[in-house]
Amino acid sequence: MTEGRRRNRRQESNVNKFILCGLVIFAICGTIFCMVANSRESSLENKMALLGQEGAAMAKGTDAALAQAAEEIRAARDKSFSVQPGVPVGTEDPSDDKKVVYLTFDDGPSENTKKIIDILAQYDAKATFFVTGSNEECRHYIKEAYDAGHTIGLHTYSHDYAAVYASDEAYFADLAQVGEVVKEQIGYVPCFIRFPGGSSNMVSAKYNNGIMSRLVDSVQEQGYQYYDWNLDSGDAAGCGREEIEANSTTDKMNHIMVLCHDTQAKEATVEALPYILKYYTDLGYKFEAIDRNSMICHHGVQN
Ligand SMILES: [Zn+2]
Numbered sequence: 001m002t003e004g005r006r007r008n009r010r011q012e013s014n015v016n017k018f019i020l021c022g023l024v025i026f027a028i029c030g031t032i033f034c035m036v037a038n039s040r041e042s043s044l045e046n047k048m049a050l051l052g053q054e055g056a057a058m059a060k061g062t063d064a065a066l067a068q069a070a071e072e073i074r075a076a077r078d079k080s081f082s083v084q085p086g087v088p089v090g091t092e093d094p095s096d097d098k099k100v101v102y103l104t105f106d107d108g109p110s111e112n113t114k115k116i117i118d119i120l121a122q123y124d125a126k127a128t129f130f131v132t133g134s135n136e137e138c139r140h141y142i143k144e145a146y147d148a149g150h151t152i153g154l155h156t157y158s159h160d161y162a163a164v165y166a167s168d169e170a171y172f173a174d175l176a177q178v179g180e181v182v183k184e185q186i187g188y189v190p191c192f193i194r195f196p197g198g199s200s201n202m203v204s205a206k207y208n209n210g211i212m213s214r215l216v217d218s219v220q221e222q223g224y225q226y227y228d229w230n231l232d233s234g235d236a237a238g239c240g241r242e243e244i245e246a247n248s249t250t251d252k253m254n255h256i257m258v259l260c261h262d263t264q265a266k267e268a269t270v271e272a273l274p275y276i277l278k279y280y281t282d283l284g285y286k287f288e289a290i291d292r293n294s295m296i297c298h299h300g301v302q303n
Contacts (some may be wrong), residue, residue: 016183034074056213080292081151081180082188084145089191090296094255099285101256102294103127103276104229105135105269106194108156108262109141115270116262117141123277128227129193129262133157133181146303149158151289153192153227154178164196165204165211166220175224178247191224192290198228199261200299211221212303220259228299229259244272249279256285258298 010071080180081202105116108131129145130153146152156164163176179189195215197203204211219226233239234247236259247256260275280287288294 003091015036029281043045047049061062069239078186078188079289080141081190083191083193083223085221085223087223088220089223089292090294092298094295097108097254099254099280099283100288100295101280101285102227102258102290102297103287104130104153104187104227105260105262106130106292107132107159109138109145110135110264111138112266113138113141113145113262114295116273117150119270119273119277121288122274123281123287124279125277126289127148127287128153128192128290129156129228130192131178131182132159134159135179135264138194139185141182149289151192151291152190153290154182154183154190154224155194156196157181161194161196161201161203162207163209167208168211169212169213171215172218172222174267175219177234180254191292193219193224193226194228195226198299199226200228200302202302205303209259210303212301226298227257228297229257230297231256231258232297233258233260233269233272235266235272239268241268244268245275245279248272248276251283255257255295257295278303 009115059062103120103125105113105127113129114129126149128151129142131142132155133139134157142152154175155178156171156174157175159166164171175193183189195201195212199212199216201212216226230248230253231248233244235244239247244260248260250256262269277287
């Protein structure tokens with residue numbers, strides 16, 4: 001072998017070693033890079049998972065806190081609205097100068113109650129339903145109205161003047177019966193009532209002389225408050241939509257309690273409701289449900 005060939009072989013072998021070293025270094029660096037990248041990735045994944053868990057826990061905590069707060073508000077409302085003998089209800093002189101409309105619906109529930117609840121929701125309006133026990137299939141609307149933030153009051157179970165006003169005992173027996181119907185739906189007997197025909201009705205005189213004069217006091221002694229109205233929609237007398245709209249709207253009072261009905265026959269009341277809601281909303285009135293501090297609206301007793 002010539003000196004020149006040996007030199008060439010050595011050079012070749014050096015080049016091969018160099019390439020091999022390069023490959024080894026490349027492989028080591030690549031492995032280290034992958035390991036670092038993987039570890040970064042997995043720690044990022046861990047962090048994301050942790051954040052996700054914390055977020056879910058926080059959201060869960062917020063949901064639970066909100067649910068608990070809502071439950072506490074509801075419990076306070078139920079306690080305040082339940083009948084409590086010896087604790088007076090309502091105020092005779094609303095001192096605030098706010099403009100408020102108390103829409104009240106008597107004689108329900110019926111399928112129209114559901115329509116009314118839906119229309120009220122469109123205007124963020126609250127109202128009061130003085131219910132009877134007559135329409136068993138629609139009783140779930142009592143709870144639906146209550147869940148939507150409306151107030152449930154008692155109007156008697158039978159709404160039969162002859163039976164209800166036969167005697168003081170008969171009246172309270174009937175009131176207790178509708179109280180139980182409402183309690184089944186919302187969990188308590190409310191303190192808000194409306195007499196069939198209002199406290200100024202003269203029909204009761206046919207069945208019992210002087211009964212209204214006694215009942216207006218005795219219901220309050222038993223922890224109830226009765227509410228009449230200062231504006232009559234006229235729907236009980238069979239008025240049509242336009243008449244109901246005209247009868248139910250005024251800008252002459254700041255505290256307005258409107259008498260309406262939500263029986264199945266009162267389609268015209270449902271049709272008039274959007275106009276009434278828009279009329280008062282445009283004038284800056286709020287639609288509120290009766291509560292324990294609401295204005296008491298009493299008629300003059302005539303029997
Ligand atoms: Zn009625």
